[in-house]
Every structure is written in structure tokens, then in C-alpha cells.
Amino acid sequence: MSDSTAIAQGASAGAAPHGEHPSYQRHHFETVGQQFDATNFAMWIFLLTEVMFFGGLFTSYLIMRNWYYRAFVEGSHQLSILWGTANTTVLIISSFTMAMAVWSAQMRRKGALLLFLGLTFLLGIAFLGIKGIEWHEKWVKHHVPGIHQYSEQAFLNPASDPEVFKEYHDKPLSPGMAQKTEEYFFLYFAMTGMHALHMVIGVCLLVYIFIRARTGAYTNGHFTFVENFGLYWHFVDIIWIFLYPLLYLISRY
Amino acid sequence: MSAATIVTLPDQATARIPKMNFLTKENGLLSWLLTGDHKRIATLYLISITFFFFIGGALAGLIRLELLTPQNDLVAADTYNKLFSMHGLIMVFFFLVPSVPATIGNFLMPMMVGAKDLALPKINLLSWYLYVIGGLMMLWTMCVGGVDTGWTFTTPLSTHYLNTHVVSAAMSVFVAGFSSILTGLNFIVTIHKMRCPGMTWFRLPLFVWSNYAASILMVLGTPVLAITLTLVALERIFHIGVFDPAFGGDPLLFQHLFWFYSHPAVYIMILPGFGVISEVISTFSRKRVFGYTAVAFSSVAIAVFGFFVWAHHMFIMGISNYSALVFSLLTMLVAVPSAIKIYNWAFTLYKGSITFETPMLYAIGFMGLFTIGGLTGVFLGATGTDIHLTETYFVVAHFHFVMVGGMLMSFLAGIHFWWPKWTGRMYPEKISQLAALTTFIGFNLTFFPQFILGTLGMPRRYAAYPPEFQVLNVFSTAGATVLGIGYLLPILYLTWSLKYGAIAGDNPWHATGLEWQTQSPPLTENFPEIPIMDHEAYDYEWLERMERKEVASV
Amino acid sequence: MSEPNAHNEQGAEHEPHIVSPGTYAIILLVLLVATATTCGMSYIDLGEWHIAINLFGWHVGTTLFWNPVVALAIACTKMTLVVLFFMHIKYSSKLTKLTVISGFFIFLGLISMTLADYVSRAWGRW
């Protein structure tokens, strides 16, 4: 979805030389400014579709959360605030480095561009790594709905396994509610999964940009692609900014 | 630097198809499959959606055959369910949604705003490929056994109770959805950023306005459908549920999300058609569209309000009554802009100088049929009567009137209208007029009886029905046959005209749009040089002055 | 062959505004502080607010928990900062600003009108 937009825009740089225009100007645009504007605007429109895409998930989340609040609290308490906060920090910093990368491209500083792209890439990988650790934990605890036998035992009243039960400082749930934690985890995986998918796409694009940036592709005044990719990256960051309080911080006091 | 837009006189007697045009520029399959030219992509789209239309039409034929008798004797109930599901899915997502925008719109949008191409040609090509991939997935689904959810994928039926190929059907719609998102995105960017000098918003042809409105709906509505279908697929694969109450989910949530797209989608399906009608009516009555601004803004109003009426598909499904009230009210409001358009078109004829070529016949047919379809929509939008009429053939008749009588008619009007521009050749006039008449008669015979059936209470999606409904069903089936012939004719004579049609010349209709002021078929770059817009849209006096000037200079 | 300024709407933005690294750094700092606040806040019970209206025998009431409201408010602020500065909306054309706003408007429409249905179901006996 998202990569396609970006790739097609990126490919624009490869267009054949055309008279007195810079090589990266596509033939059907009158000016470079028009080209920049058009692709930038297109990126924004694309981000709006992404907003609506996640919008469906957020709507489902809000309704389920209101219905099964207790289950959502318990499910949420299964997540590690530490990892979650760390990941938020990582992503915010990566947003900063990405903004700096765009700045470097604008200032035509190749070295700085490579540095910041590299940093962004590393932070992106770090985010995915931490996410992986968290998911793995859910896997081990049998909290992945659908894949293998989902275990609501831990939330149950009475808990079948006293050892597991000790971990939970909250009151245990009734059987009906305990089962609804599955709903929470389903949405958790759907939302973080969809977000991670966007991250993966972003990281792949970063590699592509990095390689092209080494040839000086974006430091010649034509930084549209980096700029647009930046928008994408910040958007993914914003989604996480909302996922963090919604998924991790339900009734922690 | 030309100060005025290029006008060359049509000289049909001696005209030749220009050697250099977008069709002949390059040859070979690859030059088509890798093209960035919006006109070639439009052509690819035209071929593919026609293909899907006939598949959908064949399924409709089978539906009607089965309904000839009250018993389910032609096909089993399961098969029947698959028939209408595949019919609805194919017709909506693989024919009607891309019909006008992705073919005619793709072809015209850059020319109408005076640009060389859409803003993002590669994205445009990508969107066609996505369409094809989605289409192939749908065909695959059909070949391995089809799907019987209805086109609405109603949960929890679709997620837990059927063992047909729901996931692949949902994913095929998902992919096709992204194709339509990309088309919409491209249009919006093009309209904002690619207009030629002098092309202010209020000089844009109304076709551009209505496609702009439709694009907004595509871009903001379709993603919600995408995520909804993803959730359906996940729920099906992993047996968990946000939508199935047995697992703690809520089936109404699905309804909300689905209709949040699918109501705007019906406007995606009609707005571009409105655009075609504006162009056609204006050209054949040689008059500026009456109340240009009102028509332009009513499109945008439909797009904006259209987002907030979705729950009128759920009046009896257990939404809160207060909510029903609000959605019903908004439905009434969104119906008004359509009324404005209809009357403005009617008044465009006033003091015009009207001729009745085929596109105009289709356009007039459109106005009658869409008015009926739209007004019966109001029957359904009123909460009280919806209780009786919903989920009956009244709804089926309503949406075929707006979709087939409305959009399909305007699609055909558009195809005939721009055929000379597209191919450089005229379609045969007499037989096409006959086809227009045939479709009109066939259409009414097919779908009017369904209003009565619906009022009598015949439920939709029924493979068998009580015998007292047979008479009207027989009419309907008979009408479908006539209708089928009406649709087969154009494909025959249009193909014929590719080789034998009269040479059209640049502007056979003496129309004012920029697309007519260049050669037919156009150059790959559309215009020899970027035009400068120095007059209002639909300025027939300007056109006359220009034509006179050219005659003088010859 | 082209007349750059004749084109409408793009004249204003040939050279995109360049935001200084200093600004970015400040924003980063604010975002990090906001994250810490969100996190810390979640350990404090901010209480709740009962809204109850009794209209002609209708009991229309909900409880508003302050914790999620505050957390979401902070998230919205963070988003606004990212959009304005990292994504350069503050320096963008009116058109882009309007686009973003209208997108969020529809998004809010989706959420609020769907939720309105769920909330108002409790009002009557339906």
C-alpha cells in the first residue's frame, strides 16, 4: 500500500533528461515546484487514507473496551509498561532523527543525511526488536488468540494455577469476563501488528533510501522522496502515540 | 506561447485520423502493459471492466432464469446464493465503482484540466494492476466454488457459518479497494495541482467537479472497508471475534464499519455519472449548464453529507432509535442536492438548441430513471416505511434504478459521447439509438415490477418464492432478456466502428471542453502545447467565435 | 515553454520552509516529557466524573474516567506537535492544512457517530 506510492515517486528521479529541466523532473510536470507540491500533497492524501484505515480499528477498540472494560484492564496489565514506554521513546527519537534526515537532505549535507538515515533505521529495528520480545512473551503465555490454545486460565476466577495467579495484583475475573481478554489480545495483535507492518515497510524503504542516498541522490536539491518518506514515518509514529496509552495504560493505578 | 486554446475545425469529409496519436505512438503488448499514459490505462480499464460487466451480466441472467418459476428448480439454493453474491460483488467492485472514474475519468481528467497526464502516472498504472489482481482473485474465487455471503459480507454468517471462499473474496475486494483509492488520490492531486494556466475552479467542467467529489469518498471511505474486510478474514482464519457475538463481538459493529464505506460507495458509483450527464446535456442543448455553481457545490455537498448517513441501511437491525432518527434526517438532507442537479439539468434544456444523438438519449433516460430510483431511496430513508420495504425487492429495484438506470446509463452516454475522441471514429448513430431505446424499455420491464414485488413483501435473496409473485417475476425476467440485448448491441457496433466507423474529426459535437480542442485520438501528451484557459466552461459563444476565426484564416 | 507563476496554487511553495534543528530538538524534548507524563499519570487515580441527566424519566448517564481522557489529551497534543513541526504543516499551504483537518473531521465522524449509537441504545428500551 504505502510503499507503492513512495516507490513510484522515487522512480521519478530516474526519468530521462528532458531539455533544460533537471533530470529528476518528470515530463508531465511544468516545473519542479509543481512536481514537489503534487507528490507532497499526494502523500498527505495517502496518509488520510491511512488514518481512516486505522480508524476502523480504533472504533472497534473503543467499543470493545467500553463493553469489556474489566477484561481490557486485565489484558492491558499483561503488557510491560517498561517495554511500552521504551518503545514509545525509541519511536519518538526516531521521528526526530527522521526529521533531521529531511533537514540534512534539504541542506544538501550527504554525510549528515546518511548518519540520520542510519540512526532512524537502527531505531526502527530496535522498535521492532522490542515488539518482537513482547510478542514472544505473549506467545509463551498462550495469550495469542487463535493461533494455539488461548489461555484465559490466568485471568480466571478461581485461577486454576495459583502460581500464575500470584502475578496478578488485581481481582480475578469471572469466567465470562476472563474469556473476553481474548478480545483484548485480538485487538492488541491486530493494532500493533498492523502498526508493525507499517514499520517493516518503513524500514525496508529506509534501506532503499540509504543506498540511493550514498550516490547523492537526495542531496542534489531533489529531496521529495525523503521528505515524503519522512511524512510516512511520522505518521507511523503518531499511530503509536495513540496505541501506547490505549493499549498499555488502562487503569494502572 | 499560444494565447488561446487550440481549435481546429472539424472537417468530417476530408478528415483523417492523425498518424501520431496515443494509440499509435508505440506498439507491442509491453508498450501497453508498462504505459504511463492515462489514456492507455483508461483503455486497459475499459476492456477489463467490460469483461467483468459481462460476467456479472451473465450471472444476472442466471438469477433471472432461476426466478422464472417459484420453485428453486434451475439451480440449488446454495448455487443461487452464490450467483447473486458474485453478481453483486463483481458488478459493484469490478464494474460500477471503476466504471466512469477509472475509464472515462482517467481518459479525460488530465485533458479537462489542461495537463499532459495525471499527477502520478505510475500510481495510475499500479492501480490498474491492483484492479487486475483483485479481479483475478475474484475469478479464482468463482472458479473454485464462489462465495455466498451476499455482497454485504454480513457477519457472523460470513465469519463463522459458511464454508465457502469468503477470505479470498474479501481479499480480492480489499485489493480492488486499493486500486480505487489510488485512482481517487490521483484525481484529487491532479485537480489541485495540475490545472493549466487560467483554469480556475469555476472554469472546471462539471465532470471534474463530480469526479473530485467522488474521489474524496474513495480516498476516505475505502480504507475503512479494507480494514473491515481484514478483520472479517482474521476472524474467519483465527476463529475469534470482534464481530461474532458467540465470541463476545458485535455484529452491528461490522454493519457500522461496512456501511461507513458502502454508503459513500453508492455515491462513488453515481457522482462520476452525474459529471457525464452535465457534459452531455450541455453539449447537446448547446447551453451552459443551468446553475453551474449549484451543480458543482451539490456534488461536494453529497460527498460530505454522504459520509454521515450510513446507518440508514441498519434501521431495523437494532441500532438505537435515536440514532435511526439522526441518520434518517441526514438521509433526507443528502437527497436534496440530487434534486437540485436533476432540475438544473432539466432547465439546461430551456431555450437551448437541442439535438438527440445517442448520448443525449441515454442522458434523458438517466434523468427519468435516476429520479425514480432516487425518490424510492427516500421511501427507504424514511424510517417508518423502511420497516416494511427493507430487505425486499423494493430495495433491489431501488438500487438497480440508481445503479443500472442511473450510472450504467450515464456510463453508456459517456462512452458514446467520447468514443470519437477516444478512437477517432464515430459509432453508427441509428443502431446505437435503437440500443439506447432497447435498454430503456428492457430496463423498465425488468425492474419496475420489482417495486411492486417489494411492496407486496417478496424478500430479496430468495431462491424460491411464493407462487403468487410469479407473474411479476416473469415480466422481470423477460425484461432482463431485452436488457441483455440492449447491452450486447453496443459492444458489437462499437467494435465494428473501430475499423469501419466514420472518421470523427477533432470536435464532432462542437463541444467546448478542452479535450475537444485537440486532435482525436489525442497525442500522448494530450496537447501540442499546454493550453491556456481564457473562458468559462461551456462557453458556446467562445467556441463559435473561435471556429469562425479559424474558418476565416483557412 | 512554461510559465511557472501562471500555475495556480503552487507558486507559494517552491522552496519548502526549512525548520531548524533547534526547533526539532525542542519538540523532541517536549514529546519525551509528554511521554513520561503520560506514563507517570497512569499510576495516579485521577478519579471519575459522573454525568447523569434525568429527563422525563429517562436516565441518561455515563461515567467519565479522567485517566484515559487525560492520556488521550496528551496523545493529541503530541500528535499535533508532530504534525505541525516534524511534518511541516505549520509551514504548509492552506490547502494541505485544510486537507489534514478535513481528514480528521471524517475520522471523528466515524468514531463519534458509531459510538453515539452504542451510547444512546441504553436510553430507550431498544
Place this chain on the structure above:
Amino acid sequence: MSHISPVLWQFLVKWLTNFSLFPPEASKVAPQMDALYFFMVLISLVGLTVVILLIVSFSVLYNKKRHPVAVQIEGSTLLEATWTIIPLGLFLITFVWGALLYFRIYTPPANAMNIYVVGKQWMWKIEHPGGQHEIDALHVPIGRPVQLTIISQDVFHSFSIPAFRVKREAIPGRYTSVWFEATVPGTYHLFCTQYCGTNHSQMIGEVVAMKPDDFRQWLQGSTSGNSLAQDGERLFASLSCNACHNPRPDSRGPNLVGIYGSHLTLASGETVTVDDAFLRQAILNPSEHVTPGYAPIMPTYQGQISEEGVFALVEYLKHLDSDYRIQQTLNTTVLPADNEGSPAPGAKGSKAPGEVKQ
């Protein structure tokens, strides 16, 4: 004649004998609905006629032969306003009218007799309070408001009686309700109108509207021996609900006598009115509605009771107004009262919260 084309002949005969444009009006709301319907037909005809008249007359007056040169006209604010305001006004009238009707159809009167409907793939099961079970058929008396409480056991269905102009979705996991008052005795179609899978079109049946006396007879003739409430009572015992819900002072569960129709304040602070839907939830998801003063120990019965069983329990709890034994002897089915004054035991709201005997 008939030997020429028997098919055509049959067809013609059918047309002449069966052709109708309108379904029978057999309920109190049907003529009201039809009035609105005809009003809308009327405005549609007016709107359509105007459109057609304009097109035809302009086509004749201003066709190219008659009127070779077009006169350019910008538009007209006055006309624009006309065709904005008139349709808007008419649409708003239909909106208000329709909404009134909608609220009428979905707001059952207090004295309606209650019949329970369970939809499942692909049949309708109907439970009368008197214990009569029906499948794909519904017998109702004329002249009495009848409320249907509907639920689905699997997917969406929709309970539709065209002759009564009523229809309501059967939703899994949730009660919906609709009411009608039949006026003309006869047999009418019952359809499932929501697509529900393979045999959706076979999920049909008959609604028989009967004169009160006939209905009484029918009730007596088709009784199953137990009233629905008695079925409920048995379930109450066999599921050992009475282990906790009993009149003993040390009972672990709250006393359920007279609970129906009362206002309960839950542990969460919410106040709810105890109705059918609440009772269903309290039985299937007890943990979500905890009464203060009681531990949340009631087990969930989700998946252990069929929807009919829940209906029976609900019906039992409804009538539990003095003691845990229902004051009914076997074979005395619940009969509708003939006069408005004394509502039948099944009637909703027959017992205001104030009269509850504790």
C-alpha cells in the same frame, strides 16, 4: 385456445387471478404505513412528472429545428431556491411522519401480550406464554396488541410479516422487539428477510390471525401441558438456580421475587430497569451485573441453556411475584383477557414496580 400454448394460457390465468398491487392490510399499523407510502408515491409522482414535463416540453419547444440558436442563461437564484426548498420541505415531512411511525412500531404498548421468537438456521421457533410451541407458524388473536420478543441463535435473521407491515431483525445475543395488532382474520406470509445462508428462502411460514374465540380454542388445542413459566420453573430447579435463589434468609443469591420491572442499583452505581434483556444478561453474564451485597459467585450459563430455555426462565422470573411456586396448575394455559381492563398474566407492565409484593 389453451392448446395453442398451455404455458401462456396458464400464465394469463394466473395473472388475472393473482395479480395484486398491494399486500393485504391486516394490522392496525398497516393503513397508517400505507398512508405514508401513498403520500410518498404522490410526491414522487409530482416530482417525476415535473421532471418529465420539463424535459418533454423543452425538447419539443427548443429542439434544433425549432430553435436553432441557443440563448445562454446563467441560472436563476429564485428557481434554484424553489427546487431546493420544496423537495427539502417534502422530504422533511416524510422524515417526521416516518419517524412517528417507526417509534410507534417499535414501542410496544404496556398491555401487549408477549410471544417469544427464536430464529435459527433455518426455522422460526415460537413460544407462547401458555407453553404452546410452534415452528414456522405464528397464531395470534385479532384485536389485541401482541409483542414479539425476538432473538437469534446463530446469525442475523429478520422476522417479517408483510401483511402487518412489521419486520424486525433477529440478532444473535440480543433481544429485539416489535409489536402489532392484527385486525383481519386470515393466513399471512411470514418471511425471514435477512439473508442467513443456504436455506434462507425456506425460512418461511404462516401467520394465522384468528378471532379471539378461535384463538382461545387453538391455544387449548395445542397446549403442550406446561406453560412457558412452568417450563422455566423446572429449568430453575434442574439448573439448581434455587440453590442460591431461594426465600431463605441465608440464601447466597438475591431474592428474585418481584424483581421484574423493578429498578435495581448495581454495584457499579448504575441503575437499571429489570426487563427481559436484563434478565437474559444476568443469567448468561452474571458477572457484569453484580448486585451490591452479594459476591459475584453466580456461574455463567452461557452455552448451557438454549435461547428457548432462557425465554422460559425469563417468563418464569416475570411471574415470580409472591412465591417461588407459580400459581398455576398444569393444563391451565394463559389465556388472553377479552377486556382491556384486566391484562393477561403475560402482559408487560401489568405490574408496576410499586405493587411488587416483597
